[in-house]
Amino acid sequence: MGFGFIIFAGAQLLRLPMASESGQSTSFIDALFTATSATCVTGLVVFDTGTYFSTFGHWVILVLIQIGGIGFMTMATLFALILRRRISLKERLILQESLNQGSIEGLVRLVRKVILFALAIESVGAVLFTIRFMFDMNIGQAIYHGVFHSISIFNNAGFDLTGDFRSLTGYSSDLYMNVVSMGLIILGGFGFIVLADLFEIRRKRKFSLHTKVVLSVTALLVVSGTLIIFLFEFTNGRSFGNNGIGHKILISLFQxxxxxxxxxxxxxxxxxxxxxxxxxxxxxxxxxxxxxxxGGIKTTTFAVLVGAVLAMIRGKEDVVLFRLRLAQERVYKAVTVTLFCIGIVMLGTMLLATTEDAAFLTILFEATSAFGTVGLSMGLTGELSFTGKLTIIFLMFIGRLGPLTLTYALGPKPGRMLYRHAEGKMIIG
Amino acid sequence: MGFGFIIFAGAQLLRLPMASESGQSTSFIDALFTATSATCVTGLVVFDTGTYFSTFGHWVILVLIQIGGIGFMTMATLFALILRRRISLKERLILQESLNQGSIEGLVRLVRKVILFALAIESVGAVLFTIRFMFDMNIGQAIYHGVFHSISIFNNAGFDLTGDFRSLTGYSSDLYMNVVSMGLIILGGFGFIVLADLFEIRRKRKFSLHTKVVLSVTALLVVSGTLIIFLFEFTNGRSFGNNGIGHKILISLFQxxxxxxxxxxxxxxxxxxxxxxxxxxxxxxxxxxxxxxxGGIKTTTFAVLVGAVLAMIRGKEDVVLFRLRLAQERVYKAVTVTLFCIGIVMLGTMLLATTEDAAFLTILFEATSAFGTVGLSMGLTGELSFTGKLTIIFLMFIGRLGPLTLTYALGPKPGRMLYRHAEGKMIIG
Ligand SMILES: [K+]
Ligand SMILES: [K+]
Known part of the structure; x- marks a missing residue:
């Protein structure tokens, strides 16, 4: 598997003495952890990225993030488009034909387009960040920090150079930093198809169902998330402190x-x-x-789940979003993939609960953050045992590749249903 | 809804001064909590049943358990059999015909059979328990305790009269009590169809798929559960103490x-x-x-989930158990009901996390115990706030009726699909 190879190569580079600030070589498990976290664009770290690694180390991490982020984005987009074509034509032979010379050129053009989109957004982000960092450091440093944070944040990688595991806590009231960072996170999290749809809206005049669902679910999650975090925390002095209400809302929104x-x-x-x-x-x-x-189970999957439960409660057979019915097999896939993901998070949590000495909620948080390739931490990652690190590495890897692989790569193979078992009856519920 | 009415009536009786040992009337919320816990055969208690309630109170609780347990068992069996018939004939008209005079007599006969089965097992349990209790108390008391515990444990209600929230901890090494109790729990948890199948095996020679799945999943869960609990705990002096290895295995098995x-x-x-x-x-x-x-999502649902995830990973379309294929719509229903149940437990946990001051794992434990109508407790139930009690009441009620209602009562209604929306395409995963 390509991803595994990249992680392994990255880990070898990060082990080198020249990759650490102290000039000492890093243990294999810690190098592997960092390389996995970078390539799977997670952001959980056993060392503080800014102070532990040298400039060489930072570049290795940045390249891993770029390959991991854009590489995955491209792969997932290709899978989705090929699948979409397959379903709409309902004819496997045509797909095979369509993958001929002419179509491969089309695919190359598409890949180039994805990469150009990403690089364009990252460049704008880098410039915007550099402008801000110039107030705090010299121009060379500012560019270095600007490029690193733009790439890290657009790729939803969560790595930072601010030092001392601080992440962006020093900028919690800085509106400019907040807006640029949130913009990059959201654009990076939309996925290429939505970005292309947004970019070409003037020509097309109408969003696809996919884009409509992504935009509305994202908006719903961001708004309701802000609201609930604000409600739960605005009287909590330890998290929100004595800040003004505007500042508290900004922190809730960013969170x-x-x-x-x-x-x-x-x-x-x-x-x-x-x-x-x-x-x-x-x-x-x-x-x-x-x-x-x-990462995560994805906004569209979440929309399908909500639709499926609502349909069940109302006693309807079809899951309907924006007045369009979803194919039963897609709904089924969404629900099953989600259950699989819940199972994986539970397995990881269980493993961590046996090997780590921490409160259960902390363990569940870290496991979910790793699986969702989010990178937020309640501090457990810094104290992990050897097997704990392996568990988190496993969660990051399967969290990055699992949902995609299960949804596309492992679908039923055409022409393999030579015989079916007889139907049996059983009572559920 | 019949269940709601029974709970309400039971709560009114439990509020009476004569229902408590002290002769004082009980607050409505605590009476409601106890009545819900008894009727939904859960066993979570805000008071110690043995010492707080009077003999009258105990009888009210026992009647609620009996109505709740057998009532639900009968209802669920009827639902399942009616649905099974509907599916196998694939013809709604025939079902309506079959619900005429002759068939209603058949239903009455079935209900009588369910009740007779339950009463027979409870009677045997009562005798076995009474024999054991005669060593500890006078004969009148022993019969009283024997009947109460047999009914409570066969109905999986979890109420006890041992006092001081002790449950059966005083009997942890008592092989006789362990075997009788486990027998009653398991027989009660099989469900009528399996009991009838077991009873008639000589005549039928062959188990139905349903019975096969129930027996094998139950065996699998009990054995693997014993093994894992033993492995995790046998070095834990605080739970297992310095007991011998046989005693430790017995505790693991019972747990x-x-x-x-x-x-x-x-x-x-x-x-x-x-x-x-x-x-x-x-x-x-x-x-x-x-x-x-x-309670819970049920062993058969769990089998379907495992089958569905395995089928997905192997790239097969059909979920196959014991060489029999399950209907796609049943698999879909199992997966969706499970997701709904996970959502309810999460909602309950979230509510309790905002109102109660306890460790997260304790909250999750209590919420799941209430939803699964299990009644095991990590001590939170005794300290619940008013809203906390309401949340647990809600979880017990929906945990008892939710899965059944969603699976059968809320199925798609025949002849209502007058028009369908057009199919839309969207990317998941
Ligand atoms: K991340
Ligand atoms: K129970």
Whole structure:
């Protein structure tokens, strides 16, 4: 698997003495952890990125993020488009024909387009960040920090150079930094198809169902997340302090956005109330949109789940979104993939609960953050045992590739249903 | 709704001064809580049943348990059989015809059979318990305790008269009490259809798919549960103490069985390790079998989920159990009902996390125990706030009726699909 190879190569580079600031070589497990976290654009870290790694180390991490983020985005977009074509034509032979010379050129053009989109947004982000950092450091440093944070945040990687595991807590009241960061997280989390749809809206005049669902679910999650975090926390002096109400709303908004799977934070999550932390766990599990740099079960899957439960309660057979019915097999897939993901998070939580000495909520938080490739932390990652690190590495890897693989790569193979078992009857519920 | 009315009437009786040992009237919320816990055969208690309530109070609770347990068992069995008939004939008209005079007589006969089965098992249990209790108390008391515990435990109600919230911890090494109790929990958790199948095996020679699945999943859960609890706890001096290995295995076995949704316990669950507590939460969520006195998503649903995830990973379309294929719509229903149940437990946990001051794992445990109508407790129920009690009441009620209602009562209504929306395409995963 390509991803595994990239992670392994990255880990070898990060082990080198020249990758660390101290000039000492890093243990294999910690290098592997960092490489996995970068390539799976998660952002959970065993070391403080800014102070532990050298400039060489930072570049290795940045390249891993770029390959991991854009690579995955491209792959997921291709999968989705090929699948979409397959379903709409309902004819496998035509698909095989369409993958001939002419179509491969089309695919290359598409890949180029995805990369150009990403690089364009990252460039704008880098410039905007650099302008801000020039107030705090010299121009060379500012460019370095600007480029690193733009790439890290657009790819929803959650790595930062601010030092001392601070993430963006120093900028919690800085409107400019907040807006640029949230913009990059959200754009990165939309996925290419939505970005292209947004970009070409003048020509097309109408959004696809996919784009409509992504935009509305994202808006719903961000707004309701902000509201609930604000309500739960505005009397909590330890998390929100004595800040003004505007500042508190800004922190709530940023916190809500970053669960889409940004991973940077402007506030210490450990100080939140339990209810807020559990709510953030749910938001992280939902995550970003398909074919994006973000993780989780995806906004569209969440929309299908809500639709399926509503349809069941109302006694309807069809799941309907925006007056369009979803194919039964897609609904089924969404529900099953979600259950699988819940199972994986539970398995990871169980493993961590046996090997780590921490409160259960902290463990569940860290496991979900790893699985959703979010990178928010309640501090457990810094204290993990060896097997704990392996568990988190496993969660990050399967969290990044699992949902996509299960949805597309492992679909029923055509022409293999040579015989079916007889139908049996059983009582459920 | 009939259940709501019974709970309400029971609460009014439990409020009376004569229902409590002290002769003082009980607050409405606590009476409602106790009545709900009894009728939904859960076993979570705000007062110690043995010492707080008078003999009159005990009889009210016992009647509620009997009505709740057998009433639900009968109802669920009828639903399942009617649905089974409907599916196998694939013809709604024939069903309507079959519900005429002759068939109603058949239904009455069936109901009578369910009740006779239950009463027979309860009677045997009462005799066995009475024999044991005669060693500890006078004969009148022994019969009283024998009848109460047999009915409570067969109906998976989890109420006890041992006093001081002790449950069966005083009997943890008593093989006789362990075997009788586990037998009653398991028989109660099988459901009528399996009991009838077991009873008639000589004549039929072959188990139905339903019975095969229930028996094998129950065996699998009990054995693997015992094994994991033993492995996690045998070095934990606070839970298992310095007991011999046989005693430790017996405690593990009983603990594994009681999660089927018995609710009585022979050990203090608070002293378990976090990993064990989380594992018990998962077992409680799965619960007992359909048409039984137990709760949870049910063993058959769990089998379908495992089958669905395995089929997805292998890229097969059909879910196959014991070489029989399950209808796609049943699989879909199982998966969706499970997701709904997870959503309800999460909602309850979230509400409790905002109103109660307790560790998150304790809250999740209590919410799952209430939803699965299990009745095991990590001590939170005794300290609940007013809104906390309402939340647990809600969880017990919806946990008892939700899965059944969603699976059968709320199915798509025939002849209502007058028009369907056009199909839309969207990317998930
Ligand atoms: K991330
Ligand atoms: K129970």
């Amino acid at each position: 809500s956005v970053t669960t889409r799977s940004g991973g940077v934070t402007t506030v210490d999550i450990t100080e939140f109330r339990q209810a807020t932390q559990f709510f953030i766990i749910i938001l992280m599990f939902i995550g970003a949109s398909p074919g994006s740099t973000g | 594994s069985v009681t999660t089927r949704s018995g609710g009585v316990t022979t050990v203090d669950i608070t002293e378990f390790r976090q990993a064990t507590q989380f594992f018990i939460i998962i077992l409680m969520f799965i619960g007992a079998s359909p048409g039984s006195t137990g």
